Amino acid sequence: MHVVTSREMRELDRYTIETIGIPSIVLMENAAQAVAKEAHAHAQGQLKNWLILAGKGNNGGDAAAVARHLSEWGHHVHVVYAESPQFLTGDAAIQRDILQKLGISVTKYQPNTLDWRSYDGVIDGLLGTGTKGAPKEPYASLINEANASGLPILSIDIPSGLDADTGAVGDPCIRAVRTVTIAFMKRGLVQYPGTGAAGETTVAAIGIRPEFADRLGVRTFLITEGTLKERLGVDPTLPRNKDTHKGTYGHLLVAAGSRRMTGAGLLCSKAALRTGCGLVTWAVPDSLMGPLTGHLPEVMLSGLPDAGTGQWGSVVPEALLSLADGKDAVAVGPGLGQFEKGAQWLQTLWEGAECPLVLDADALNMLAGVINRWPVRKAPTVLTPHPGEMARLLNVPVREVQANRIEAARQFAEAHQVTLVLKGAQTVIATPEGAAYINTTGNPGMATGGAGDVLTGMIGSLLAQGYNATQAACAGVYLHGQAGDQAASRRGMNALIASDIIDAL
Known part of the structure; x- marks a missing residue:
């Protein structure tokens, strides 16, 4: 199994979109469906109330699409954007507009106004692999509130506040019980303290194939029985x-x-x-x-x-x-x-x-x-x-x-x-x-x-x-x-x- 840096992941995204021809919105849909399936499995057949935290980048677009899939399967969802969703662009904006047309509940974050007790779990789509350093406001306050809620948190790709390359955790950093990382394992998820912050980690296949990583020269791997053989x-x-x-x-x-x-x-x-x-x-x-x-x-x-x-x-x-x-x-x-x-x-x-x-x-x-x-x-x-x-x-x-x-x-x-x-x-x-x-x-x-x-x-x-x-x-x-x-x-x-x-x- 390949393990990638944030730069390598960007190159793999670009290669898949521009050379292979899979549109970015398709990759986002595949990622969101994989995350939604993990959340649904976590619910163990029960319909839950999910608070979904969305940032302004593609992670936020993933989060919005996850909300749509969970809602379609009967879960109650509420999406909270860390920043005003009107400034979203690209695929994230498309996902925002779909939520609006479907009437799915969306608000912009205001500190200390969320009633965390009314939810069963949190999905973290605030910050992605391109983020470096400690989260700034309003993300920092939202992360602190999420951690303090005591609710189980499922992170999309990496926990918000985690360095995707080194595993360093920012102050603050989401403490997830599970992370669904997209396409490939990230280096920060297999190095402490990042491994601890991520909880149980699974890799979601979204159409970016392992041979693409070989073609682009990725040379870091997890040792598994399959890798050895x-x-x-x-x-x-x-x-x-x-x-x-x-x-x-x-x-x-x-x-x-x-x-x-x-x-x-x-x-x-x-x-x-x-x-x-x-x-x-x-x-x-x-x-x-x-x-x-x-x-x-x-x-x-x-x-x-x-x-x-x-x-x-x-x-x-x-x-x-x-x-x-x-x-x-x-x-x-x-x-x-x-x-x-x-x-x-x-x-x-x-x-x-x-x-x-x-x-x-x-x-x-x-x-x-x-x-x-x-x-x-x-x-x-x-x-x-x-x-x-x-x-x-x-x-x-x-x-x-x-x-x-x-x-x-x-x-x-x-x-x-x-x-x-x-x-x-x-x-x-x-x-x-x-x-x-x-x-x-x-x-x-x-x-x-x-x-x-x-x-x-x-x-x-x-x-x-x-x-x-x-x-x-x-x-x-x-x-x-x-x-x-x-x-x-x-x-x-x-x-x-x-x-x-x-x-x-």
Whole structure:
């Protein structure tokens, strides 16, 4: 499923109208009917009193047409225009005139005069995707009254006051229980806090086909099962052929865990095996070999000389590089710890390893501040930062990363020719070619220590099995979230721990 910016949506509208030849009023009618059907379904077979809020643009035209359809189906409707409807133009004016001829109740908004108690629900058609910044009067007052009413609000396209591109919410912003977005998902609806303001979101097909978005170069997508299968060529069940052996499914080297954080390497290695990797070698400082032996019998432990410290800072990087020889992928970082000359240590692996590489946690902290000076790797490279690590990589505040997660990830991935997994609610995967994918699985219970280590093992496993970096990152994130959802359904979100995610794979 494509995800569009406000500019891309305008281009798609123009293409559909001017090149394909579907008149704009037809698109408006299709949109309005889809929204009206959602409102009718919300009423659960009962006839309701709807207060319909209309702005001066096409959103207001949509709202007027919604009122007409609901009225035809027997609902009671009253349309309130935020501004005088006499100044409407184009399709919005046509819809206004139809309401007048049908005798549907219409008024211009006057602050604090509406009797909200006489309505069962509100339809928000005040502001559309082209609006930027906080709503001004009279829209601000009308939005505040709508929110204060306590009535369920259904928004057309986006909640009024929401930035369609970033998900930023203005002061004020409609708090909808449901949003029917038109033609394509908007970026602001899949980034927080916008996702929260929109409530449950559905996409209404109105005649602007997905292939139009491909033709116009839209390169942002939601990760669904369909996206994995049809766009990325990945069957999320990860099926196996009958005539295979363990070597068929790759050999992953995991460099993770230190004296105080051995669990990170254990989770990473076990997740790699559960995701289907044929062989996993877990490299650790040699002093940890004894305590770890037998904890995960399916993994091959490999101790590297550490001068008895149990810390990676005492392991020469060439020893790890030598161990990486012949492996199908390497995962580095979970529980690694930070140490003096860590960046120099990591650079040996960055430049010397010829296989795909996934970096997480402390490896990302080593990378911060130096990646701009390092050469682009020839082999695929996946970075998996959380927002704090991403902020360090970019040398900006976390709030700047979170203000536009999609663009932060995309720009970094293109600049450094890596596949970047920006973790968090609605994890974003950005590719070196400039595409971005937004995950649809997962839940707040996964905000728990070790969940990221599990993801690193999963992505590393898929890389070792021969999936390309985009496939491995997108499938890994999707399956990680899906397992988290299954674990939460069994345990509850508050009780969920990282090993529960592995158990649900």
